[in-house]
Amino acid sequence: MPTRIADIAIPDSALAREATELVRDTAGPLLYDHSSRVFLFGALRGLHRGLTYDSELLYVAALFHDLGLTGKYAGSGQRFEIDGADAARAFLLRHGLAEERARIAWTAVALHTTPEIPYRMEPEVALVTAGVEHDVLGLGFDEVSDEQRAAVVAAHPRPDFKRRILAAFTEGIAHRPATAFGNVKADVLARFSPGFVRTDFVSVIENSRWPE
Numbered sequence: 001m002p003t004r005i006a007d008i009a010i011p012d013s014a015l016a017r018e019a020t021e022l023v024r025d026t027a028g029p030l031l032y033d034h035s036s037r038v039f040l041f042g043a044l045r046g047l048h049r050g051l052t053y054d055s056e057l058l059y060v061a062a063l064f065h066d067l068g069l070t071g072k073y074a075g076s077g078q079r080f081e082i083d084g085a086d087a088a089r090a091f092l093l094r095h096g097l098a099e100e101r102a103r104i105a106w107t108a109v110a111l112h113t114t115p116e117i118p119y120r121m122e123p124e125v126a127l128v129t130a131g132v133e134h135d136v137l138g139l140g141f142d143e144v145s146d147e148q149r150a151a152v153v154a155a156h157p158r159p160d161f162k163r164r165i166l167a168a169f170t171e172g173i174a175h176r177p178a179t180a181f182g183n184v185k186a187d188v189l190a191r192f193s194p195g196f197v198r199t200d201f202v203s204v205i206e207n208s209r210w211p212e
Helices: 014-048 055-064 080-094 099-110 123-137 146-155 161-173 185-192 201-206
Strands: none
Touching: 014 055, 014 080, 014 123, 014 146, 014 161, 055 080, 055 099, 055 123, 080 099, 099 123, 161 185
């Protein structure tokens, strides 16, 4: 594994190496490469914005952010973001990190599909979302140069990524459709999961047990 990609240093502590091995073995190439790009793009966008961040913490949070989509959580009934967040927190505490650092990683993973709010929080929380938004949605292209982007993709390729990541989202949440209420993954299930019925916020209010 290279020590630097697009001039971003790749964390090489024992904790970082174990996180890499865990996610690579659990998530497979698609999600591992995506999560690695999330770290790199998040770090690059952080440098562009002049943010100071804990590289190791950002790395672990980025690697764990989609872990809840994997087969390990096929029986889970909670949001996949929470599955990944819980796993990241447990991993960091098991390695002796302080509760506050574990909390930041948990928050970064849990909120990575929530627009805007992460940018008002700790840099690591903001930059996981920034990396996700760049790799999945193509946001912030002016904050990463073409040369930097090419170096990242050369190290962690994204062949047929749009189709494959949408398939991974669908497979990871189709068995728990209620968890898509109020978040962007409802759009995924509406397109790719036959029979999915979107929960309507207005109907929830109108049909609640309150008389008026």
